[in-house]
Every structure is written in C-alpha cells, then in structure tokens.
Amino acid sequence: MNKTLLHVLYGILAVVMISVFAFKVFQPIQVLPRMQLAPAFSLIDQDNTPLTSEDLRGDFTLYTITYTNCPPPCYNINETMQEVQSRLNEAPLDGIEVNFVTISIDPDRDTPEALNAYARSIGADISKWRFATTTNKSLLKTIIGSGFETYYEDKGDGTFAFDPAFILVDGWGIVRSEYRYATEVSLPDRILRHLGVLAEEVHNSTGSAKLAYEAAHLFLCYAP
Amino acid sequence: MKIKFFILAIAIILGVTVGVYFLRPHTFHGTVIQSPDTAHDFTLTSAAGEVSLSDFRGKLVLLYFGYTFCPDICPATLANVGQALRELGNDAGDAQLIMISLDPERDTPEKLAKYTAHFHPSFIGVTGSPEQLAEVASLYGIFYQKTEGSAASGYLIDHTATLLVIDRDGYLKLVFPFGVTVPEIADDLKYMLRQ
Numbered sequence: 272m273n274k275t276l277l278h279v280l281y282g283i284l285a286v287v288m289i290s291v292f293a294f295k296v297f298q299p300i301q302v303l304p305r306m307q308l309a310p311a312f313s314l315i316d317q318d319n320t321p322l323t324s325e326d327l328r329g330d331f332t333l334y335t336i337t338y339t340n341c342p343p344p345c346y347n348i349n350e351t352m353q354e355v356q357s358r359l360n361e362a363p364l365d366g367i368e369v370n371f372v373t374i375s376i377d378p379d380r381d382t383p384e385a386l387n388a389y390a391r392s393i394g395a396d397i398s399k400w401r402f403a404t405t406t407n408k409s410l411l412k413t414i415i416g417s418g419f420e421t422y423y424e425d426k427g428d429g430t431f432a433f434d435p436a437f438i439l440v441d442g443w444g445i446v447r448s449e450y451r452y453a454t455e456v457s458l459p460d461r462i463l464r465h466l467g468v469l470a471e472e473v474h475n476s477t478g479s480a481k482l483a484y485e486a487a488h489l490f491l492c493y494a495p
Numbered sequence: 496m497k498i499k500f501f502i503l504a505i506a507i508i509l510g511v512t513v514g515v516y517f518l519r520p521h522t523f524h525g526t527v528i529q530s531p532d533t534a535h536d537f538t539l540t541s542a543a544g545e546v547s548l549s550d551f552r553g554k555l556v557l558l559y560f561g562y563t564f565c566p567d568i569c570p571a572t573l574a575n576v577g578q579a580l581r582e583l584g585n586d587a588g589d590a591q592l593i594m595i596s597l598d599p600e601r602d603t604p605e606k607l608a609k610y611t612a613h614f615h616p617s618f619i620g621v622t623g624s625p626e627q628l629a630e631v632a633s634l635y636g637i638f639y640q641k642t643e644g645s646a647a648s649g650y651l652i653d654h655t656a657t658l659l660v661i662d663r664d665g666y667l668k669l670v671f672p673f674g675v676t677v678p679e680i681a682d683d684l685k686y687m688l689r690q
Binding site: 304305306307308309310311312313323324325409410413414417418420443444445481482485488 | 522523526527528529530531532535626629630632633634635636637638639640655659667670
C-alpha cells in the first residue's frame with residue numbers, strides 16, 4: 272500500500288471521527304429519550320366517562336398524580352399544570368394537541384362527582400385537563416406504581432404519601448420525560464421546552480432528517 | 496502537484512461518503528426504546544407449563560398480544576413474524592416469539608399451542624388469569640377491551656396491535672407498529688442478533 276493511499280484512509284477516518292465528535296459535542300439536534308412504554312389503562316373521569324390510554328394516542332399528554340384531599344399547597348401540582356396550560360403558546364407545537372391528565376390515587380373518596388367538584392374548585396379547563404381514577408386498586412397500583420414508576424402509599428389516616436411526579440408521554444404512548452426533582456430551571460419552563468423539542472422531532476424527523484434524529488438518540492443528545 | 500492534490504481531495508470526499516454509508520448506524524424500522532430498566536418480567540401458562548420472560552434471557556424475545564379468535568390483525572402479524580424467522584435461517588433459534596392471550600375466557604393453553612403452531616413451530620402461546628393478563632398488558636402499553644362481534648365469531652377484542660422486541664439482556668428495545676413487513680422485521684432482528 273503506498274503512502275498516498277494510507278494518507279487518504281487516515282484522512283477519511285479523521286473526518287468521520289471529527290464529525291461524530293462534533294455531533295456529540297455541539298448537538299445540532301436535541302431530542303428527548305424514549306424511556307419506556309407508558310402503561311395502558313381504562314379509567315373513569317370527572318364526567319363519569321371512560322378515559323383510556325388509546326383516547327390519548329396521537330397527542331402529547333402530561334400526567335401527574337394526586338388526590339383531592341391533598342392538603343394545599345400539595346407540591347403545587349395544580350399550579351404547575353395550570354401554568355403549563357396557560358403558556359402552551361410558548362412551545363412551537365404546530366398543531367399538536369397536549370392533554371393533561373391527573374390520576375387520583377384515592378379512588379374511595381375521589382368519585383367522579385368528587386373529581387368534578389375538585390376540577391371546578393380549582394378552575395380547571397376540563398376540555399383539556401381530565402381528572403380520573405379507577406376503583407380497581409390493584410390495577411391502579413400497576414398503572415402508577417409499576418407503569419409510571421411512581422411511589423404512593425395510603426397512610427391510613429386520610430392522607431397519602433406520594434412522589435409528586437410529572438410524566439410526559441408522546442403520541443405513540445412512549446414516556447419521553449419525567450419531572451421528579453426541582454432544578455434551577457422552573458418546572459413549567461422545562462416542560463414547555465421539552466414539549467417544543469418533542470414537537471420539532473415529530474414535525475422534522477422524516478426522510479433523511481430522520482437519520483439525524485436517530486443519530487441524536489444514539490449519541491444521547493438529550494435536551495436538558 | 497496540483498493534479499495530485501485534486502485527486503487526493505476527490506478520493507477523500509468519495510472515501511468519506513462511502514465510509515459514512517457503510518459505517519452509518521443501523522436504521523431500525525421499529526421505534527427504538529432506550530429504557531434504563533429491564534422489561535417487566537411475567538410468568539404465564541403455556542401448554543408445556545409455566546413460562547417466564549426471564550427464561551429467555553440470552554435470546555431475542557418478540558412479544559405479541561392477541562387472541563385466537565382474532566379475525567385479521569393477529570394472524571397477519573404472526574404470519575409476518577413466522578416468515579421473518581424463516582428468512583433468518585439458523586439464527587432464528589436465538590429469537591423467540593411469545594403470544595400473550597388477551598382472551599382468557601376462550602384461549603386455553605392447548606388452543607394457543609395449536610394456533611401459534613400454524614405460524615411457526617417455535618412460537619409459544621401463553622395465558623393466565625384476567626388479573627394477570629390485565630397487569631402484563633398494561634405494563635407493555637397494550638390497551639384492550641371486549642366489543643361485539645357476529646353470531647359466528649362471538650365477541651371480539653379491540654387491542655393495541657404493536658409487536659415488541661426485547662433484547663438478549665432483557666431490555667425492551669423495539670416497538671413495531673401494526674403493518675410492519677417481513678423484510679423490515681427480518682432486517683431489524685438480523686441486526687439485533689449480530690449484537
């Protein structure tokens with residue numbers, strides 16, 4: 272093998288390696304990880320109508336859990352949900368709908384009537400924000416505990432211990448982000464930024480650009 | 496000198512193009528999941544006895560949720576997987592399809608064994624109590640519900656029709672939508688079997 276050919280090969284290798292390194296460092300495309308499948312479910316909402324995971328397919332959905340007797344401020348869950356809803360126009364969603372679902376962990380007291388009264392008391396827009404639960408406690412534990420990997424426990428004194436988690440699920444039913452801890456960036460800001468990142472992927476990840484998005488997943492170019 | 500430099504530049508450009516083409520990562524036809532946790536284990540009943548997902552660590556496991564009375568999408572998907580496995584030849588021994596019934600009332604383990612054998616001799620059909628199946632289906636994102644059918648078919652079951660692939664280490668790796676073709680399944684499985 273002559274020297275020129277060797278130089279060419281080294282050159283090719285260097286260009287490829289630099290390109291990969293640059294992609295990883297500069298992250299021209301950011302994505303949210305495809306973390307796991309969200310659990311499937313059939314719940315009953317505040318209007319006493321079924322709410323299933325299939326109903327939400329195709330849209331983005333932000334889930335959270337709570338119970339209506341949770342003493343205020345109850346981790347500011349409702350305030351966060353409301354702020355994200357009111358600022359949705361800040362995320363470049365380009366027509367993708369965002370659903371909001373609060374699942375109650377207290378089905379004994381949180382009947383559809385109780386959920387309805389609660390939704391009204393906090394001024395929730397129930398056309399976009401559903402409150403739901405199921406009286407099948409074993410399945411509820413499966414959905415929240417194993418499916419959404421979120422701890423909750425009935426303390427037996429009318430209160431529940433639980434992780435105040437927010438979970439973002441995409442239109443394919445895949446968990447794309449979880450918000451369990453406070454960071455320097457406020458929770459609504461992070462959620463809105465992530466909704467924008469997700470919408471960009473949905474709109475742009477077609478044709479040859481799909482390869483770039485898959486590379487972003489492969490190199491873990493995750494939006495902070 | 497100038498000509499030599501020109502040829503060198505062309506060679507590098509061509510080489511990079513060819514290099515990127517051959518070194519590019521495999522483009523999966525299914526949606527890739529990057530779960531940090533292993534897939535939920537389960538133990539259900541087949542005609543040959545109890546079957547757990549963890550029994551197949553070291554193999555690729557394809558999970559499909561359906562039922563033997565399913566008129567269209569289940570046989571179509573299972574036939575495609577069977578054909579894809581035949582295309583893999585000897586490597587197919589490292590891939591195992593498990594069909595999980597969503598119809599515990601009508602699908603006995605024996606009926607499932609007979610049904611799955613139509614598509615590929617290696618396929619395993621499992622069932623369990625309604626509670627067990629509801630839990631497993633939920634954890635794999637499979638929604639299902641009974642709907643009315645004809646007098647001949649009896650009730651039908653609407654269900655999520657995805658095909659799931661769990662890698663050799665027990666992590667859910669791929670989700671195929673309904674309609675995935677034989678070459679697409681074979682291509683992704685071939686790649687995963689080489690890993």
